[in-house]
Amino acid sequence: MEQKKLDLSTIIGFVLIFGIVAWMMIQNQPSKEELAAEKAKKEQAEKAKQQNVLKAAKTEAVEIAAPGDTSQLKALRGKLGDFAYSATMPTAKEGVTVLENDLVKLTISNKGGYIKEATLKKFERFKKNSGELVELVNKNNASLNLSLNTRDNHVLQTRDLFFEPVVTKIGDSQVVTMRLHAGPDKFLEYRYVLKADDYMLDFDVRSQGLAGVLNNAKPVDMNWDLKAFRNEKSISYENRYAEIRYDYEDGKHTYVGQGKDAKETAEDVAFIAYKQHFFASILLTKTPFKTVDFTSKNLVDDEKKDTVFTKAFGSKIPLAFNNAGEIDYKMNWYYGPADYKLLKKYDRNIEDIIPLGWGIFGWINKLIFVPLFGFLSSFIAYGIAIILFTLIIKLVMSPITYRSFLSQAKMKVLRPEIQEINAKEKDAVKRQQATMALYNKAGVNPLAGCIPALIQLPFVYASFQFFPSAIELRQKSFLWADDLSSFDEVAKLPFRIPVYGDHVSLFPILAAIAIFFYMKMTSGDQAMSQPTQEGMPDMSKVMKIMIYLSPLMMLLFFNNYGSGLSLYNFISNLVTIGIMFVIKRYVVDEQKIHAQIQENKKKEKPQGKFQKKMQEMMEQAEAQKKLKK
Known part of the structure; x- marks a missing residue:
C-alpha cells in the first residue's frame, strides 16, 4: 500500500514551530519577584479565609440551647423552627463516631452527620514507609449537606446542625445512625452500615414525621463536595487521572471534562465517582438520581506551589419526596482503591471508572x-x-x-x-x-x-x-x-x-x-x-x-x-x-x-477483487480525463 508521505518542508516547519513554542514558554515564565508577590497574595487570601472560618465557627457554637433556658430556645425556634429541638438534646455538641474494619476507618461528625474522615489502612501516601496513610477525607476537605426548606419558611443547612448518634451491631456489621430531630419522633436520618473486610458501606437517607415540617413542593438538594488530596509522587501525573465519573441512563458511562472549571448535568444517575489516580470515593444509589449537576475545578496551577489538592469536585443532587411526603433513599458509599478486579466484584458497573479505553482497546485490556x-x-x-x-x-x-x-x-x-x-x-x-x-x-x-x-x-x-x-x-x-x-x-x-x-x-x-x-x-x-x-x-x-x-x-x-x-x-x-x-x-x-x-x-492469474476494483477506478479516471480534453 502506498503510504501517505509528508513533504520535507512540512516536517521542518513542525520542528521549527515546536522550537518557537518551547522558547516562548521559557521566555514567558514569571520572574522571581512576580512569583514572590503572587505567593504573598495567596497567603494573605488564605489567612483571611481561615479567619472567616473561625469567626463563623464561633457564631455557630452559640446555636445550642442551655438546659432550662426558655428564652434561648425561643430565639432558636425563630431561626430553626421545629429543628430547634435538635439543639436541646445532650448530643448537641462537637463530637465524632468511628466506624472501622481492617480496611478502612471512617469518622462521622455529630455536626452535619457526615463522614469527615476516611482513611485507607492498607495504603500509604507517596512517601513510602513514612507511616502516612492514604486519606480520601480529612477534616475540611469534604462535606455532605442537605438544604431543608421548611413550611414556616426557614432554609436550613444540615452541615450546621447537630445529629444524635446511635451505635449498634448487626452480626459482624457496625451500624451508626445519625438523627437530626425536629421532635421526639420527627427526624432526618443518615444510616451507615460497615461490613467486616469491605470498602463498601450501606448509606440510607430517610425522614420520619417530616411531611408536616418540610416543604415538599420541590426536592431537597443534597450537595456532596470533596477536594481530592494528593497521594502520589507526581501531583501533575495524579491530577491527569483525577476526574468525576458517573453512570447514567441505565448503563451509560462518561466523565466530566478536565477543564479549569468544568460543569455538566446528567439525568438518571446510578453512581457518582470522585476518582483520583488510584483511589475513589463513590456514591451509589438504588433509585437513580433524576438530575445531577456536576462541577470539577482544577486546583493545580503550579505543581511547585499547589501540592496538597488536585481537584475540587461537587455534585448537586435533588432528593425527591415519596407519596407520603417523606425522603427515602437506599444508597451505598465506597471509599477504597480504584482496582478494576475489586470493583468488578460488586457487580454495579463501578469498574467502568478505570480508564482502560473504549471499544476494542478496552476489550484488549x-x-x-x-x-x-x-x-x-x-x-x-x-x-x-x-x-x-x-x-x-x-x-x-x-x-x-x-x-x-x-x-x-x-x-x-x-x-x-x-x-x-x-x-x-x-x-x-x-x-x-x-x-x-x-x-x-x-x-x-x-x-x-x-x-x-x-x-x-x-x-x-x-x-x-x-x-x-x-x-x-x-x-x-x-x-x-x-x-x-x-x-x-x-x-x-x-x-x-x-x-x-x-x-x-x-x-x-x-x-x-x-x-x-x-x-x-x-x-x-x-x-x-x-x-x-x-x-x-x-x-x-x-x-x-x-x-x-x-x-x-x-x-x-x-x-x-x-x-x-x-x-x-x-x-x-x-x-x-x-x-x-x-x-x-x-x-x-x-x-x-x-x-x-x-x-x-x-x-496466468485472474485479478483479485482489490486489483479489479482499482483497475475499474483507473479506467473511469482515464475516461473522464479524455472526456475533459
Missing part, C-alpha cells in the same frame, strides 16, 4: 492485559512480571510481524521494476495501471504490509491505557525505580524544562535508545519498499528525520509518565529488534522471494 498481568504478578516480582508480560505479547504477535517484514521484502524485490515503469510511463493513470498489473502478476498485495501494522496498533494503544491504571504497580520497586506507577528519577535538575520537567528519568532514555535502533533497522527497508513517485519527496530522507524525532518525543513526553509504561516500551522495542534480526537473517530470504515472484509472473 479487560480480556487479555488485566488477567494476564494479574496472573504473572501473582507469583513473581512486578518488574519481572512486566518483562515477562511484554515477551508473551510480542511473541504472540510475532507471526504478524513476520507477515509485515515478508511484505516489505517482496516490495523491495519489485522496486527496480516499479522504477522502470515510473521512468517509462509519464501518464499518472497509465503508470498506476502498469504498477497494479505488475503486483497482480507477481502475486504481491501492496496492502499486506499495512494490515499487520494496523492489527498491532490497538495493542500498542491499550498498553498506554493499561499501565497508568494498574494499581498493582503502585509503590512497587524495580532496579532503580522506587515506584513503577510514577517516574523513575535518577537525577534532579536545577531548572525546569517545558514539557520535560525538572528531573531525569532513566527508563524513557532506554526506551528512546531502543526506538532509535529499531527505526534505524527498519527505515532502510521501508524506504526501499516504497518506490519514490514523481513529485513526491524521497522517503529515505523522511525516515532519517523520523529516526531522530521519534526518540525525542519519547524523551519529552515519557519523562513524567509511570516507569512501568516506559519499562514496557523499552522491553517491547528490544524484543522487536531481536525478532526482526531473526526474521531478516534466518527466515526471510530475498533470493527465494525473487525466484518465487518470477515464477508467479509466468502463471
